[in-house]
Amino acid sequence: MNQQAARPTETARALPVSTTSFTDELLAFDSARWQAAQWNNGGYFLNGWHPNQLAFADGRMRITLEADQLGLTGKSCVSGEYRTLLSYGYGLYKARLIASSTPGTITAFFTYSGPAEGTQHDEIDVEIKGDDPTKLQLNYWSNDVEHPTVINLGFDASAAYHEYAFRWTADRLQWFVDGVLVHEENGSRGPLPQVAGRIMLNHWGTTGTNGWSTDYQVTATPSVATVERVTFTSESDLASPMAPVSVGSLAGSAYWGSTKNWRAVATIGVRNGSGAAVAGAVVSGNFSGASTQSCTTDGSGACSITSTAIGKAVTSTTFSVSGITGANMSYAAGGNAAGSVLIRQP
Numbered sequence: 001m002n003q004q005a006a007r008p009t010e011t012a013r014a015l016p017v018s019t020t021s022f023t024d025e026l027l028a029f030d031s032a033r034w035q036a037a038q039w040n041n042g043g044y045f046l047n048g049w050h051p052n053q054l055a056f057a058d059g060r061m062r063i064t065l066e067a068d069q070l071g072l073t074g075k076s077c078v079s080g081e082y083r084t085l086l087s088y089g090y091g092l093y094k095a096r097l098i099a100s101s102t103p104g105t106i107t108a109f110f111t112y113s114g115p116a117e118g119t120q121h122d123e124i125d126v127e128i129k130g131d132d133p134t135k136l137q138l139n140y141w142s143n144d145v146e147h148p149t150v151i152n153l154g155f156d157a158s159a160a161y162h163e164y165a166f167r168w169t170a171d172r173l174q175w176f177v178d179g180v181l182v183h184e185e186n187g188s189r190g191p192l193p194q195v196a197g198r199i200m201l202n203h204w205g206t207t208g209t210n211g212w213s214t215d216y217q218v219t220a221t222p223s224v225a226t227v228e229r230v231t232f233t234s235e236s237d238l239a240s241p242m243a244p245v246s247v248g249s250l251a252g253s254a255y256w257g258s259t260k261n262w263r264a265v266a267t268i269g270v271r272n273g274s275g276a277a278v279a280g281a282v283v284s285g286n287f288s289g290a291s292t293q294s295c296t297t298d299g300s301g302a303c304s305i306t307s308t309a310i311g312k313a314v315t316s317t318t319f320s321v322s323g324i325t326g327a328n329m330s331y332a333a334g335g336n337a338a339g340s341v342l343i344r345q346p
Contacts, residue, residue, distance in 0.1 A: 015117050017196040018086040023231045026061040029054070037081035037202075040073055046205040046216050048073025053080030059228055063203040065105060066222035077218045081202035082227075087113060089196035090235040092242075094165040095126070095227055097201075101158035102223035104206050104216030105130035109164055109227075113197035120144065122193035124173065126164045129213050130223065133158040138175050138183055142191045151175075151182050161228060167242060168193065169235060174242065179325035180333060181244065201227055238328060244273050245281055245324050246335035248301070252319060252343035261309035264343040266319035268295070269302045273335070277301025281329060285321040287343075292322060316344045 024030060036051035047065060050072040055062045065079035072078050088111065099107035107128045114121035123141035136151040155162070165176040173185040173192055185192065203225040205216030216223075248271030256262045270281040278301050284294040287307045295303035310317060320340040324331040333339065 015085075015087040015113075015196075015198065017089055018084075019089070019234045019236060021091070021231075021233045021237045023229065025059055025229055026056060026227060027059055028056050033084060033086075035083055035085055037083055040075060041204075044206055044209050046075065046207040046218075047077040047079045048075045049081045049202070050078050051080070053078055054082055061201075061227045063107075063201065063225045063227070064222045065100070065102075065203050065205055065216075065224075067218045067220070077205055077216070079203050079205065081200060083112075083198045083200040083202075086198075087117070087196035088199055088232055088234075090169050092165060092167045092231075092233040092235075092238060093124075093199065094163055094229070094231040095201065096161050096163045096229040097225065097227040098159075098161050099128035099133050099157040100130045100203060100223045100225045101133050101156070102130040102216070102221075104214045105223050105225075106204050106206060106213065107157075107225040108200070108202050108204070109230075110200050111168075111193075111197035112200055113195045114144075117198075119195045122195040122197060124166055124168060124193055124197075126166065126175065128157045130158075131214055136164070136175075136177065136182070140173055140185060140193055142193050145190055147185065147189045149183055151177075153177065161226075163229075174330070176330060178323050179329070180323060180331040181242075199230070199232060201230065242328055242330045244332035244335065245270055245278050245326070245329045246332045246337075247271075247283075247321055247324070247339065248275070248277075248337055250319075250321065250336075250338040250341045252341040254343055254346040256346055257309055260312050262312070262345055263309060264307040264317050264319065265304055266341060266343065267302060267304045268297075268321065269300075270297050270324060271301060273332075278326070278329070281324050281326040283321060284323045284325070285319055287319050288317045310345075312345075314345070316342060318342050 037049035040048040063080040068078040095109040110125040121144040125139040127137040139148040206213040249269035270278040
């Protein structure tokens with residue numbers, strides 16, 4: 001749905017294409033790479049864009065959608081859009097963000113090229129609707145034809161930071177959440193995007209989407225989306241294709257740390273699709289009721305995570321794997337030999 005209308009205030013021109021990989025921690029506005037939009041979309045967009053709505057502090061960029069009390073856009077509300085000066089092509093795109101939960105809003109991370117750049121409309125979307133931030137709206141546009149998909153996240157995207165990513169190659173599109181492959185397109189539903197596009201992050205209020213979203217209601221309370229990291233890795237810099245990895249083995253053990261407390265140990269083995277051990281994989285997981293911990297697999301493809309002290313009155317705990325990340329790895333949870341293990345008091 002995040003189709004960008006032609007920009008009548010801008011001259012159509014083809015943008016240069018960059019193949020330079022980068023990671024931006026969003027510590028401050030970077031005018032060498034990014035532009036703060038100042039124009040109006042129209043169409044389904046209730047707001048206009050203005051640089052005032054982008055703020056950088058504490059290693060994060062805040063995008064604020066609110067009533068346009070200063071008359072910056074000539075519309076009822078105003079928000080921010082952060083977009084690259086150059087276009088980017090095949091590669092891996094990532095953004096770590098917290099979405100808004102305000103009804104009628106969209107938190108978006110995407111690539112776009114279209115009439116304003118003198119090209120056909122091609123686009124790759126990651127969108128989260130404030131109406132239901134437990135769902136991820138994925139889409140790609142090729143020559144102005146869209147191919148949407150909805151994914152159940154299994155968590156509330158407005159409650160904490162998560163990493164959303166997509167990899168674009170000549171023959172496929174893959175979307176990832178926290179390093180886990182959640183959807184893939186190979187062109188069977190329609191041609192994949194062909195034209196390099198700007199990388200964009202925005203937060204907008206919807207109007208008249210015919211049921212795709214409720215209409216955004218302008219109130220005195222601003223709606224905020226927050227981004228703390230954006231990464232682009234060109235296809236030429238990716239050493240090898242994203243290889244699916246999964247849990248090949250999961251075992252538990254326990255020992256007494258004192259007469260009053262014991263500790264549980266989860267040992268995880270990571271394998272690739274061929275069953276070979278995978279070194280350098282970062283495994284994340286947690287014991288019952290505890291915060292997430294992680295370890296990195298060694299040359300044997302295994303690593304261990306030890307719990308904090310567990311009181312004598314607690315007779316067991318369960319360790320659950322939440323993700324596996326690493327260079328050129330995608331977590332294929334469906335291939336896990338086990339996703340959790342019960343560990344009893346010794």
